[in-house]
Amino acid sequence: xxxxxxxxxxxxxxxxxxxxxxxxxxxxxxxxxxxxxxxxxxxxxxxxxxxxxxxxxxxxxxxxxxxxxxxxxxxxxxxxxxxxxxxxxxxxxxxxxxxxxxxxxxxxxxxxxxxxxxxxxxxxxxxxxxxxxxxxxxxxxxxxxxxxxxxxxxxxxxxxxxxxxxxxxxxxxxxxxxxxxxxxxxxxxxxxxxxxxxxxxxxxxxxxxxxxxxxxxxxxxxxxxxxxxxxxxxxxxxxxxxxxxxxxxxxxxxxxxxxxxxxxxxxxxxxxxxxxxxxxxxxxxxxxxxxxxxxxxxxxxxxxxxxxxxxxxxxx
Amino acid sequence: xxxxxxxxxxxxxxxxxxxxxxxxxxxxxxxxxxxxxxxxxxxxxxxxxxxxxxxxxxxxxxxxxxxxxxxxxxxxxxxxxxxxxxxxxxxxxxxxxxxxxxxxxxxxxxxxxxxxxxxxxxxxxxxxxxxxxxxxxxxxxxxxxxxxxxxxxxxxxxxxxxxxxxxxxxxxxxxxxxxxxxxxxxxxxxxxxxxxxxxxxxxxxxxxxxxxxxxxxxxxxxx
Numbered sequence: 001x002x003x004x005x006x007x008x009x010x011x012x013x014x015x016x017x018x019x020x021x022x023x024x025x026x027x028x029x030x031x032x033x034x035x036x037x038x039x040x041x042x043x044x045x046x047x048x049x050x051x052x053x054x055x056x057x058x059x060x061x062x063x064x065x066x067x068x069x070x071x072x073x074x075x076x077x078x079x080x081x082x083x084x085x086x087x088x089x090x091x092x093x094x095x096x097x098x099x100x101x102x103x104x105x106x107x108x109x110x111x112x113x114x115x116x117x118x119x120x121x122x123x124x125x126x127x128x129x130x131x132x133x134x135x136x137x138x139x140x141x142x143x144x145x146x147x148x149x150x151x152x153x154x155x156x157x158x159x160x161x162x163x164x165x166x167x168x169x170x171x172x173x174x175x176x177x178x179x180x181x182x183x184x185x186x187x188x189x190x191x192x193x194x195x196x197x198x199x200x201x202x203x204x205x206x207x208x209x210x211x212x213x214x215x216x217x218x219x220x221x222x223x224x225x226x227x228x229x230x231x232x233x234x235x236x237x238x239x240x241x242x243x244x245x246x247x248x249x250x251x252x253x254x255x256x257x258x259x260x261x262x263x264x265x266x267x268x269x270x271x272x273x274x275x276x277x278x279x280x281x282x283x284x285x286x287x288x289x290x291x292x293x294x295x296x297x298x299x300x301x302x303x304x305x306x307x308x309x310x311x312x313x314x315x316x
Numbered sequence: 317x318x319x320x321x322x323x324x325x326x327x328x329x330x331x332x333x334x335x336x337x338x339x340x341x342x343x344x345x346x347x348x349x350x351x352x353x354x355x356x357x358x359x360x361x362x363x364x365x366x367x368x369x370x371x372x373x374x375x376x377x378x379x380x381x382x383x384x385x386x387x388x389x390x391x392x393x394x395x396x397x398x399x400x401x402x403x404x405x406x407x408x409x410x411x412x413x414x415x416x417x418x419x420x421x422x423x424x425x426x427x428x429x430x431x432x433x434x435x436x437x438x439x440x441x442x443x444x445x446x447x448x449x450x451x452x453x454x455x456x457x458x459x460x461x462x463x464x465x466x467x468x469x470x471x472x473x474x475x476x477x478x479x480x481x482x483x484x485x486x487x488x489x490x491x492x493x494x495x496x497x498x499x500x501x502x503x504x505x506x507x508x509x510x511x512x513x514x515x516x517x518x519x520x521x522x523x524x525x526x527x528x529x530x531x532x533x534x535x536x537x538x539x
Binding site for chain 1 (some may be wrong): 337
């Protein structure tokens with residue numbers, strides 16, 4: 001069976017190759033720091049499942065310290081004249097590997113369930129999408145190298161260039177998700193929920209709705225994740241007040257409440273994988289450039305969600 | 317109350333534009349210790365969560381493919397193609413992508429499209445090229461178009477995925493309500509995501525059309 005662990009090993013090998021590539025580049029300043037950063041991240045993928053928690057924690061701390069010390073900047077892209085020339089000779093073949101990724105993901109999504117070796121599933125059922133993505137990358141790489149007659153090391157060199165352009169932000173989403181776990185363990189959610197319910201007098205259903213949707217959005221802004229906000233706000237306000245005291249419908253409340261949380265996700269740097277990483281990936285000079293564009297849409301949708309819930313939740 | 321100090325550290329750290337990775341690391345340690353754990357206890361919890369969340373980093377696997385294609389001229393090829401299509405504008409590229417992202421997410425195909433595999437190599441270059449057809453564009457306009465491309469992916473994903481009954485958030489809602497004594501059907505939760513999905517398309521779509529109009533005005537002013 002192909003499992004998530006195999007995908008982790010593949011990812012670890014890629015990061016290890018990035019680290020080696022950086023270490024071998026004698027011309028670059030800070031090459032050892034950067035090599036150590038990507039090498040440490042590689043170690044987490046390769047060995048994380050087998051290391052004790054403390055060692056994994058030390059790996060994370062090492063990544064934080066290395067990132068704070070400043071990493072090497074990415075290599076420059078190939079000159080535009082060269083790329084234009086390549087574009088001319090490669091033509092529309094260039095789109096084949098690019099579109100291979102979604103096509104393979106789609107095929108695995110549709111047919112992956114049916115693949116078996118004997119009686120065992122070929123792909124670990126719980127993680128089929130992530131495994132599909134990894135398989136799609138392998139197919140696209142093979143196609144790309146064959147169609148474009150690229151040297152075998154080119155994907156690693158160019159991949160490292162893009163990865164180093166993202167830099168330490170690559171590790172931020174995973175670190176934030178871990179912070180969420182620490183917040184949960186320390187009971188941050190419960191305290192915030194109590195504060196909100198004590199601070200606002202819930203005299204009628206509409207006030208409860210507004211508090212709930214705005215609370216979902218704001219708590220998501222703080223935690224970076226609507227999934228963390230949902231249990232807190234729903235247990236604190238949604239169920240006892242909207243459903244319990246004012247007789248609202250739990251389905252409408254939950255569905256629109258979660259979507260209000262998503263409006264919060266659009267507005268916060270804490271949701272790094274959606275907001276900070278794309279800014280780095282697209283080489284925006286402003287780290288918050290994506291958030292700034294999203295805020296108007298998010299505010300309008302939050303208002304619409306609130307109105308929709310206020311209108312519909314008490315009608316049964 | 318002391319456990320909220322981590323939140324304060326995050327807010328102050330982000331406001332001062334300190335390195336977010338450091339801010340998050342410090343906030344985690346402070347929160348854990350305020351919650352009564354020892355320093356080693358906190359580092360252990362942090363480490364366990366970090367390893368459990370490694371799946372977030374798998375998306376980086378696509379970078380070697382994207383890098384290879386960019387080196388072989390993908391961006392430049394996209395530009396050449398877009399130039400030949402007269403009806404294409406920045407907003408139309410992004411509107412089509414918004415619809416595609418919402419529909420595929422609503423079918424449960426979250427990983428089909430995304431920032432690394434689609435926006436960086438294809439969608440952002442297409443949106444930029446649609447405007448560059450009328451002449452060179454300034455760096456700030458290029459960055460605004462890119463930011464809109466990234467935002468379009470996020471909005472399409474967030475307000476499409478909840479329409480699918482087996483997505484994480486719908487299952488979380490069902491599970492949580494069940495624990496609290498309310499049995500609900502995932503289908504009902506998914507149905508109530510549809511009005512917001514339509515509104516999201518209208519709201520963000522309108523903003524895209526306004527972007528087109530703004531770009532046109534900037535063009536006229538520059539001439």
